[in-house]
Amino acid sequence: MTDKYDVLVIGTGPGGYVAAIRAAQHGLRTAVIERDRLGGICLNWGCIPTKALLHGADVAHTLSNLRPLGFTATGMEFDMAQLVEFSRGVSGRLSDGIGYLMKKNGIDVIAGTARLTGKGVVGVTAGEDASSFTEYRANHIILATGARPRSVPGVTPDGDRVWTYFDALVPQELPKSLLVIGSGAIGVEFASLYNDLGSEVTLVEMAPQIMPVEDAEVAGHVRRQFEKRGITIHTGATVSALILGADSATVTVKSADGSVEDHVVERVLVAAGIQGNVEDLGLEDLGIEVDRGFVTTDQWCRTTAFGVYAIGDVAGAPCLAHKASHEGVLCVDKLAGVEHVTPLDKDYVPGCTYARPQVASLGLTEDQARKTGRSLKIGQFDLQASGKALAIGEADGFVKTIFDADSGELLGAHMVGPDVTEQIQGFGIARSLEATGDDLAEVIFAHPTLSEAMHESVLSALGRPINM
Secondary structure, three states: OOOEEEEEEEOOOOOHHHHHHHHHHOOOOEEEEEOOOOOHHHHHHOHHHHHHHHHHHHHHHHHOOOHHHOOOOOOOOOOHHHHHHHHHHHHHHHHHHHHHHHHHOOOEEEEOEEEEEEOOEEEEEOOOOOOOEEEEEEEEEEEOOOEEEOOEOOEOOOOOOEEOHHHHHOOOOOOOEEEEEOOOHHHHHHHHHHHHHOOEEEEEEOOOOOOOOOOHHHHHHHHHHHHHOOOEEEEOEEEEEEEEOOOOEEEEEEEOOOOEEEEEEOEEEEOOOEEEOOOOOOOHHHOOOEEOOEEOOOOOOEOOOOOEEEOHHHHOOOOOHHHHHHHHHHHHHHHOOOOOOOOOOHHHOOEEEOOOOEEEEEEOOHHHHHHOOOOEEEEEEEHHHOHHHHHOOOOOOEEEEEEEOOOOEEEEEEEEEOOHHHOOHHHHHHHHOOOEHHHHHOOOOOOOOOOHHHHHHHHHHOOOOOOO
């Protein structure tokens, strides 16, 4: 048994490493346990490498649309391996950076696979050698083990013909055709990415609309843009059969009306959601409750076992890196005795999808807002009326804002178009400061900017639009 820690964090994704740094800032003796690379899924196999690849896709799109700007380019070649190498290099650099942050903050890094072996005790097995086992004690243990791709019945990833997003990040070559199962953020991003790079893409979603958690108007707009780009989309559909060939996969897609269609593709990507990494952690021995594959927690990230907490994806939706980081801070602040800590309102964690077009949202969709029974004021501004959007040739999109008609409270904001993922935090700040629609109407937005559309949407909700 080694020395005792104040805080022991299992996992070093965007929740785990942030929680560890915050604990160290409180003067608590802290260690992290990681079985793979520092940074977790987000940095190594999720948020960061996908954005690096999507940057390549954006360049491909720009190069294919040079003529309106007066340019002509010939003799260009695309090297998929080089783009993947760039993506992996970005992840590696940031992982090394987290190692520096651990050292800077005096946080011990323990390499190995962790398991709860008793109250306040974590056993760690280093590498494949089961005999290399050490136990550590801690007053507070934070589970930040993340999540992994959810499986689809009858569709088993093999790393060759059938991919998870891990495989889609490191393809040996660009597939001529790709069928994506699931149209959440992951599925939509990869569909957009591979389409821009030159693959023929089919997207299959069992819900009535793609991007099921987004506002219906936003989802409808993205669908139209995708179909205009040549992406085939099936909604209300499931994969009923999969037959693997030597150099292809035949996927049978069954629609809600019972019709059946076969698609012969080079690769299949399973992007039907994620499930928490809760296995082999010893949770059941300590009475830690798990619900539908995720650890149950209260508003302070406490599990049903005293002194054990869970943050990030393993603690359930919304499964977003910034939500994990925020939970890491509030969890540690609360256990450290900080007097004023605000619980996380999960309804107002911003969601971003980095496809083309980008999507960003905050709060309630229009349908959800109407179901509250409140009187609403809804505004919308089309980017076709935005000078900046027209100037950069990216005017397909809109901003939609939803307010409580009586109190002026911002209930929801939904954006689709260029760089909206960089703008949504404006509505987040407004919500945090309890700004009303009238307050936002008084804000001066710089001209010409894409963010002016946010202002115009607010003015539209108040019945006083200027530029539309």
